[in-house]
Amino acid sequence: MKGVRAKKHLGQHFLKDQNIANKIVESLSGHQSYNKLLEIGPGTGVLSDILIQQNIYDLLFMDVDQESIDYLKDQHPDYSDQFILEDFLRMDVSKYFNEPFGIIGNFPYNISSQIFFKVLEYRNQIPEVVGMIQKEVGERIASKEGNKTYGILSVLIQAFYDVEYLFSVPPNVFNPPPKVTSAVLRLKRNETETLDCDEKLFFRVVKQGFNNRRKTLRNALKSFDLTTEQKSLDLLDKRAEQLTVNDFVELTNLLADGES
Known part of the structure; x- marks a missing residue:
């Protein structure tokens, strides 16, 4: 053949x-x-x-x-x-x-x-x-x-x-x-069985953040209808490429209240 x-x-x-x-x-x-x-x-x-x-x-x-x-x-x-x-x-x-x-x-x-x-x-x-x-x-x-x-x-x-x-x-x-x-x-x-956050929301936050990677996360995540308190989060001063995996987990948990 x-x-x-x-x-x-x-x-x-x-x-x-x-x-x-x-x-x-x-x-x-x-x-x-x-x-x-x-x-x-x-x-x-x-x-x-x-x-x-x-x-x-x-x-x-x-x-x-x-x-x-x-x-x-x-x-x-x-x-x-x-x-x-x-x-x-x-x-x-x-x-x-x-x-x-x-x-x-x-x-x-x-x-x-x-x-x-x-x-x-x-x-x-x-x-x-x-x-x-x-x-x-x-x-x-x-x-x-x-x-x-x-x-x-x-x-x-x-x-x-x-x-x-x-x-x-x-x-x-x-x-x-x-x-x-x-x-x-x-x-x-690795040993992470599940993330210490809402995983579906985590995926959304990561994707939305990098889809607007030149913007700060405060602007990149506008579609999440952030509360006044959430808008003041220090993590939102950064761009997506500056956050570690753990930072994204923390951010997801901080945003979760607004999604519930």
Whole structure:
């Protein structure tokens, strides 16, 4: 069977460097907290091959590309049932996983942020993620307060995960090469089971704050109909990018009275 053609509309850039592939797989911290591992977008199988050879995890491989799935089933007939044609963003997680599972993958750039938002939905079931994404997005997710790259994804992910920017990957190790440098991140679930505030309101405050990131929070959060007392809060003198996760939790609690 012939190989897999990279499809532009799927954002496919296939990693061809074996050393980097090994390094990505080795970035998994271990299976102490999970036995099942999902690879998103296996493509030509450069990570899949290593994972199968390791024989450590109970593996599932998911791709929206029929050609990729057919190719990988042909390459690994003993694992044929574990290569699934499905979209991670639309999948019913409970259909495949009723216990903790890790995630690994060379994520398509055009949906990488959406993948992380889905991870957040199932954060109590996903202890670890090792993913390769566009460097710009990776820097944003790993960024700390006070940086221009710090944003919505930074706060929401860091609220529930410890984020490590592991290493950068140059374009020339892909086929076809992307126009940008890539980054490999590792997310490990922290000990925060639930935030000490109304989580739905927390998400609203974070998103509204960064949607108007050049404004002080007093102006950015005008749609919350703040009371006179709330308008005088010191935290509202700052911009969203200056607040830590804990600051956003505190602010959410201070605003909660006005929402009740």
